Amino acid sequence: MFERLRGIFGGPAPKTNEREEAPKLSSEHLDRIGTEEDLLHGYEAAVERHEAAMRADQTGDPETAIHLYEQSVAENFVGSHPYEALATLYERRHNHPAALRATVAYMNLAKSGRMPPGAQRSAERKLPEFEIHAERYHRLI
Numbered sequence: 001m002f003e004r005l006r007g008i009f010g011g012p013a014p015k016t017n018e019r020e021e022a023p024k025l026s027s028e029h030l031d032r033i034g035t036e037e038d039l040l041h042g043y044e045a046a047v048e049r050h051e052a053a054m055r056a057d058q059t060g061d062p063e064t065a066i067h068l069y070e071q072s073v074a075e076n077f078v079g080s081h082p083y084e085a086l087a088t089l090y091e092r093r094h095n096h097p098a099a100l101r102a103t104v105a106y107m108n109l110a111k112s113g114r115m116p117p118g119a120q121r122s123a124e125r126k127l128p129e130f131e132i133h134a135e136r137y138h139r140l141i
Helices: 002-009 027-032 043-058 062-074 081-092 096-112 117-140
Strands: none
Touching: 043 062, 043 081, 062 081, 062 096, 081 096, 081 117, 096 117
């Protein structure tokens, strides 16, 4: 079917022996899988925690949201959402040192090279935005 669509829209047909390979994990990453050093350890629970934090924030309970996001930051969660959300909650309270702390925590994690390959690439793309926010928080302190 895809070949037919490519023919209709004029795209080149892929060569049968040309396949895009998935990124391979280094031996260091493979050794960490399933251990306490695995940054994806507890990922599902962390996602549930983030959903609860978002609900708490939306229903007017920022204290609970902050507590839940702080837990994810303490666990070095690999996604940027809890760091961004935590910094935003602190910024709303004009607590710029705490917003800076959350922002720098993600920057340090992104620069550590310890993240799984996909998360690492995403973090590297987001890093300039976090650096801009960190500079702003520095000026506000």
